[in-house]
Amino acid sequence: LGSVPDEFMRRKLRILSTKRPLFFIEANNAPNHLSLAREARLVQVVIRLLSPEIFSPRLHHLSTVFVAGNAEFLRAIESVHFNLKGTPSASEVEFLTFLLEQQLVKSPTNGRSAIPDARPPAEGLMVGHTTFSALPHLAQRTERHLEELLSNHTHLLGHSLDALADKTTLFTRRIQNAWKTRHFDAFAGVEVRELLDHLVGSLDRMDTIQALEGSFLSAFVRHQPQYQPESCVVVSGSSRTGLGILGFHCGITDVVIPDLSWSYEQCFPHIHVVPLTESLALDAEAMIEKVEELCRRDPAWRQRGAMVLNNPHNATGRIFAEEAIQKLILYCLENDIYFIDDLAYQNMVPANELPEIKTLRQITSELVWLGLADAQRADRVISVHSVSKTDCSAGSRLAVVEIRDPQLRQQFEQANAQIKPNLAAILISYLFYRSSVQAVRT
Missing domain, CATH: 3.40.640.10 (Type I PLP-dependent aspartate aminotransferase-like (Major domain))
Known part of the structure; x- marks a missing residue:
């Protein structure tokens, strides 16, 4: 209903x-x-x-x-x-x-509450064989008394909200101008407290939400320059949601993955698993042979199929050899097959120093620079970049997805638009990424 x-x-x-x-x-x-x-x-x-x-x-x-x-x-x-x-x-x-x-929003004044009544069915105090509802009545009287006390301060709350509304108008023109260029940091130089006040004061304004997303992307790509800002989409729900949109709403229904990977069947209708080597290394030849087998069985498979790689690998923790990844990238690009980088753990390894493990997009860009891969076909590489674990904000449920294929990106954006954005996660991630590269790395 x-x-x-x-x-x-x-x-x-x-x-x-x-x-x-x-x-x-x-x-x-x-x-x-x-x-x-x-x-x-x-x-x-x-x-x-x-x-x-x-x-x-x-x-x-x-x-x-x-x-x-x-x-x-x-x-x-x-x-x-x-x-x-x-x-x-x-x-x-x-x-x-x-x-x-903090009572920063006003409660609805028309109609009764929609909050489910979870009050326990207390019967009160027992006197002899008669039950009196003394305890519930006492609780109700106390509740009414507290409501009266709070109502005396309502005008103070109203004054605070009016002040927030005034601040909101100061940002309106800046926000509108920011989104003419799609991804621009509309809040650069704005203090954290002032930005939070502005967000609270304009929670019901879609242009503020769009400006926050754009500002986050602007800050994010400064730290991840391998991505094209115009090809990036903010996804609320982390990488699992981004992969699920690709699998259930964008036509990529079949994927080939290395064995011992996490549960990709929750994101794609059909999974084809390829064993790792005895040393738990990536078996590039076997991955390619599996794709060849699927294409021989159904020549149309490449239109709905893809490879998916998670590196560092969940759940083995292995860092796959760059040479093996290069071989897979070149094969996918030459055969017009999508290659999805499930980048949930960028540069995360048990080491004393900060490592740098190249992503699929970074390796692909190097192959294009060396003349080994075609720049246009390089658009077949898709990156699903989770910020939750990579940047120690697990639980925020936020990711950035880069899709350079315009038609596929449009399909993705249409499905993603049905998801309400995680505003607090976007705000926290924006404040994190607008710091210097050195500060973020350390």
């Missing part, structure tokens, strides 16, 4: 549910008293999806979603969510908590 049904429709659905095995999913932010879960015998067959908008209309761009309903269904949803997107973004949960605890 995408909208709140009226009384007549709720009654009709309740009656129908007694005759048919119906299950209801509410994606309408319905207040508690208007939810089907309040209807007789429906509480176990209703799943409620609630966005932060239940706290304030200004929060409708935030990505966190609350799921309420039958515990068994919630466990199944949690399992599938982990497989497809990983754990929920810790930064977004903390950001929403911060906004609510």
